[in-house]
Amino acid sequence: MTNVVPLRPSATPAAPLQDHLAPVFAQFPLEVVDAQGVSLHTPDGRKVLDLYGGHAVAALGYNHPRWVEALTQQARQLCFQSNAVPLDVRRRAAAKLANFCGLGLDTIFFVNSGAEANENALKLAFKMTNGTEVIAVEGSFHGRTAAAGAVTWGAEKKWYGFPGKPFEVKFIKPSEAHKLATMVNDRTAAVIVEPVQGVAGALDLPKEFLQALRTRCSENGSILIFDEVQCGVGRTGYPFAANMYGITPDIITTAKALGAGFPVSAVLVADHVAEYMKIDSLGTTFGAGPMACAVVEAVIDIIESENLLENVRARSAEIREKCVVGPVVGTQGAGLLLGLRTSRPAKDVQAELLKLDILTGTSGDPNVVRILAPFVLGSEHVEQLRDALKRIGK
Known part of the structure; x- marks a missing residue:
């Protein structure tokens, strides 16, 4: 049997965990207390448009x-x-x-x-x-x-x-x-x-x-x-x-x-x-x-x-038509699995959108912001995204 060599303690002890959860996920600077429809609600009263959907999970939004x-x-x-x-x-x-x-x-x-x-x-x-x-x-x-x-x-x-x-x-x-x-x-x-x-x-x-x-x-x-x-x-x-x-x-x-x-x-x-x-x-x-x-x-x-397949196709077409503005130079994907190709790092665009109360995802491509929105997304939400992209600029 191969001898097992015990690990030596680190010379510099790691900082104590803030809680008991394994620190294996990078996390958004966002605390959520509840949600309704396509909106996430924070403890300080913010209402955040969720275009990330819990990584494409929240297909019906929240509290359907x-x-x-x-x-x-x-x-x-x-x-x-x-x-x-x-x-x-x-x-x-x-x-x-x-x-x-x-x-x-x-x-x-x-x-x-x-x-x-x-x-x-x-x-x-x-x-x-x-x-x-x-x-x-x-x-x-x-x-x-x-x-x-x-x-x-x-x-x-x-x-x-x-x-x-x-x-x-x-x-x-x-x-x-x-x-x-x-x-x-x-x-x-x-x-x-x-x-x-x-x-x-x-x-x-x-x-x-x-x-x-x-x-x-x-x-x-x-x-x-x-x-x-x-x-x-x-x-x-x-x-x-x-x-x-x-x-x-x-x-x-x-x-x-x-x-x-x-x-x-x-x-x-x-x-x-x-x-x-x-x-x-x-x-x-x-x-x-x-x-x-x-x-x-x-x-x-x-x-x-509720004809949500039709709604997904319609909202996807609207995003492709209206949201190639500001830092977005093109789109890819299908339905509400969309990539917004950006002229500058996607992580920066994502951070700026979150400051404007819109949550999106990034991806393995450093110049793609990912949209994984709920299928109940409305035209007014697409307009909110368009206006935010215009506001943060190129």
Whole structure:
């Protein structure tokens, strides 16, 4: 057994923590006490327009009465039972999600987070094939767990932390579709891609590249996984980015907007993938709990009945038309996963917008401010953003 060498105490003791939370997140200079609609409220009475949405989670904004009612009613009725107990609310949520997607990915596995959904999708791909590697796309972000982190661009150098990856990973640029004929081969279990990259700066990938991935995976028998953790469930103005592009992958993973504030994610699979989902092949403790399923059902019903897909597309068009002002020189992305390309550092623009009571995000691109607004955003909020951008200037 290798001897474990104890760590020496630091010569300069670290400053004591202000609380008991691990200091692993950079935080906005913003304290929030409650929220309503698309507004965050601070202890000192500020009303902040939230165009960040808790990192694309708060799809319905805050305190939506039907979301609150669905969660409250289910909590009173039955707060939890595992997948070992069949539940009608679970069956209803799965049917609702499959029908909403409408691409024939009709078998649903509910779990808890985007990373967990991607872990299970990759596991399925390896079970189905004799492959030993995965192809991912430069700029990608798929999660911080072992397999999901392995296919995340830049993770190994920044934060991966594990002594080795669980499989071989190769990265491809969206401009390198011509390389697919050789890159995707008999060793390739899966290709995983965000059709609209989130952390990279709300970057919508070329349709020709995604179509080439679909074609080559079909030719080779590899599994095409669309990671729609951030861009799915209405975020692009379509049920999924796959619908927007007109391309059907073998697996879609999704989370964030799916629960609109409640932790839940899902793996949606085609019939030929579902054949490999046997008893005990996958598992989860909290996934598909009744409260999560009640929320999923409510979120999709609200999106459909309140015409929020149409609203997302309309507000996206307004932002593209009206908000290329001040430091913004262009836009990218889709729906309300938008990148505002800036003439100066995005972090500075973000800080100045926050001083004017507008919260936005940044990204892996130092010149992109990210918009991840709730689907209930109004034209008046777009005008507020436009006026603020004009005010801070170039």
